[in-house]
Amino acid sequence: MSITSYAQNFEDVMLWRALGHIEPGRYVDIGAQDPIVDSVSLAFHERGWRGVHVEPTPHYAQLLREQRVGDVVIQAAVGENSSVLRFFEIPGTGISTADAAIAEQHRQRGFDIHEITVPCIALSAVFEAAGEGEIHWLKIDVEGFERHVLSGWGASSVRPWIVVVESTLPLTQIEDYGDWESILIGYGYSFAYFDGLNRYYVATAHAELKAAFRSPPNVFDRFLLSGTSSSPFHSLIEARYNERCVQASAEADLKVADANRNVEQLIAQIAALEHARNEAEHNAESRMQLLSQQADMFRQEAEARRNELAQRDQFFAEQLRANQAGCEELFTAYAQTSENERARLESTILGAIGELAARDEELANHLSALREQSDRESAMLAHIDSLQRSREAFEGEVTESALARSEDIDNLQHKLAATQDELASIRTAWSWVATSPFRRIFGRRQSR
Template sequence: MSMVSYAQNFEDIMLWRALKHIKHGFYIDVGAQDPLIDSVSKVFYEQGWRGVHVEPTQQYADKLRKARPGETIMQVAVSNQPGSIVLYEFADTGLSTANRDIALRHKTTGFVCTEAEVQLITLDEVFNQVVTDEVHWLKIDVEGLEKSVLESWTADDIRPWILVIESTKPNTQEESYQEWEFLVLQKGYQFAYFDGLNRFYISNEHLELGNFFKIAPNIFDGFALSGYASHPFTRHLNHQIVELNASLQQAEHTHRAQLDAMRASTSWRITRPIRLLKRFFERLNSAKVEWRVGAEIRHRLINFICYLSKVVLDNRVLRYGFIRILAKHPKLKSKIRNRLFALTKRNDLIGLDLKHQSVNQFYSVKAAKIFSDLKKATAKRGAE
């Protein structure tokens, strides 16, 4: 099945490859961060899975609550000690940590830090939020505090099938799993895969899943990039999207300015009655309801059209265009002609046809005089 990867390092692809046969599974994400960007759980949520998110920062906890209805969001930090801890938050990043040394290192590289006190709970207490018999995967991404989290896991009644644990020091390729891996192995898990950032472990009860971790994500996994992950694979594409959006906005602004200028022009205002009548006639014709409406409605429509027609016909500029429009609707032209004569008793409106109209009806007095002089001069030259 084709799917979209949202995770930073294709963790979701590896997990889905092993667990896609599970319908409506369950997960626990410790250090969940954003519900979309770099999210490991997003693709599972889209497939009907649900889970528990542990996220101590206010920013991302609020995002999770808004984006993930039906899931449990715990705004706490996980540790082997009760009480509270100072969290060093780096907004709009996944670098927030309770490790002071790591926070100082981030600040020296230019990141802005704020401090917040958050409650501490154990991993056992997180497991108490589980409302199912099985947890299919557990991810731990706590920026250097992996050992403390694993030490807070003492219960044996909940055993996630697969563990995904960040195993390098933040923003480096230096591995740190030696500090805590023994705790995982003692729990009855086997190492299965290292993706350059995380280590994957499989419980002894489900070692058959190890076959899915022999190779890295590849073309046969049939997935596409979401464009939201922070990895560099979509950086060029995202840059192109930004440029295209900017070009589109500029084109829209130019088009709107041209449209506003046209609508503000004198000719546009003068020809407005013709456009209204033309639009009305087109609607009547396309809907084939010109003469299907009731007698009373038809009577009112004709009177209204006649009123507008009289206004247009009294205008030298608009008269010619109006008659050309009526020429395309002979039935309506006949109705208007008869009704106008009944209402106005004006013989000059009976024809409503180009061949019956004098040129003087379409030109100003000055233009008509010039045309008349030209006509006389032409006739005189022909006589000579």
């Protein structure tokens, strides 16, 4: 996995080569300075690592608080014990120091020195502030105050896996580690690598990490340069960046000029639109006055129409009440007439029923008489049949007598036919009499 290097001398590249397999890790940065420029910890922070920054300069401590979310920032110097000490700040540089002799050398070189008083804590207190868990690397960049920092380790059992200490005199290539290296070795560390500015030490418990320091940073580390470091080899990147900024600024100026012309055109268009809007508002105001007059006229007409409709409604209401009274009278008269007619019809029907009952009784009596007569006729016919049979039996004997009495027989036959005709007439009359009451009722209804 590649990283972006922000450090001054590729310290982050070397540490990432040794510790990049740890996810996530922890660090302690003594003399952290800027959160971006020459930062050793930023590449790790971008990969999820978290840690402690110790920085006595108020300006840089505030920047660290603002830009390193999740990290602990201690605004103090680190020394042999907890106290207050004089600190010599050189604004805009990374060479501020707590060593008065070195500060004087910088003053003689023309640097502006600001002497301030800052709190001082021991390195053991920094380890305690880091909390429990492994610390994977410790970086110390204190401009000649290294021995005091390491002397504050004390009895702490914390052992960062790798310790990086700036080991040359400020602004020189002169190595200066003789008065403090023995302290590190006494805590169980052995020298692993010198990069021309810093010395790298590996804890005895993690001696396998020394293999990562057999060669300097190279193409196989696959890192990218941020262009923010103060080292000279970043200057070309910075120059190219500045050139691009100039080009971008020129392009931006052209765009701003075009935008200004567009703005002027838009202002002219807005002025024309404002004029058109004023005319439209004037026309609208005249139109509104005309519409208001028409609305007043329509309201007056509507009011007159409403009064007229109210009068008509009142007239129709009175007519409706009168019609309702007439309808009630007609309904009452109709109800009375209907009642009288119903009574008359009931009386008529009852009389017809009585008449029909009497007629039915009469017809029943007549029918009984007809039945008796029919019985007699039947008996007569039976007697005639008997006589006829007797005649046939004694035909031979009485032929002469029968011939003599043929006239009598013919008369009897005539009487029989007359009797049968009379019987048919009686039956027809009975049928007429039986249906006469109904024919009367139907005849009366049709006449009505």
